[in-house]
Amino acid sequence: MSTNNNYLEKTTYGWDNFSKIITFIGCILCLLTAYTAFLGLLMISYAFWRSRSRNTMRRIREERMFLKFLDFLFHGVHNVKRGKISLKKSILGNKRKYKRCPRCGRRILLKNSDKENMILCPKCSLRFKAK
Numbered sequence: 001m002s003t004n005n006n007y008l009e010k011t012t013y014g015w016d017n018f019s020k021i022i023t024f025i026g027c028i029l030c031l032l033t034a035y036t037a038f039l040g041l042l043m044i045s046y047a048f049w050r051s052r053s054r055n056t057m058r059r060i061r062e063e064r065m066f067l068k069f070l071d072f073l074f075h076g077v078h079n080v081k082r083g084k085i086s087l088k089k090s091i092l093g094n095k096r097k098y099k100r101c102p103r104c105g106r107r108i109l110l111k112n113s114d115k116e117n118m119i120l121c122p123k124c125s126l127r128f129k130a131k
């Protein structure tokens, strides 16, 4: 029977990053309000249960899903940040690309350098602010 016990010892899953992070978050929750402490205890006991679990394949899959989720979260935040910046740029770019002359209505292509400067209309030579 000792070989069987050894086999079982080997196949308990143990502590992976998922369990460690859950325990860490659980500890933080325990330090907050009584309500979150309950949640934190649940998370810690779940982490312990995972470490004792023998269904290693499932636990590995859980960890992978968790890591994927984290990856998705970080990439999502990163993309939103980048997307917002590019969106701003494109809006500003569209706004400032052309400017109509207030007198003759001619469209004048703006350069980045004369964003705040005065523009000279090539048709009627009216000077006006680019903004």
Ligand SMILES: [Zn+2]
Pocket (backbone or CB within 6 Å): 101, 102, 103, 104, 105, 106, 121, 122, 123, 124, 125, 126
């Ligand atoms: Zn003009």
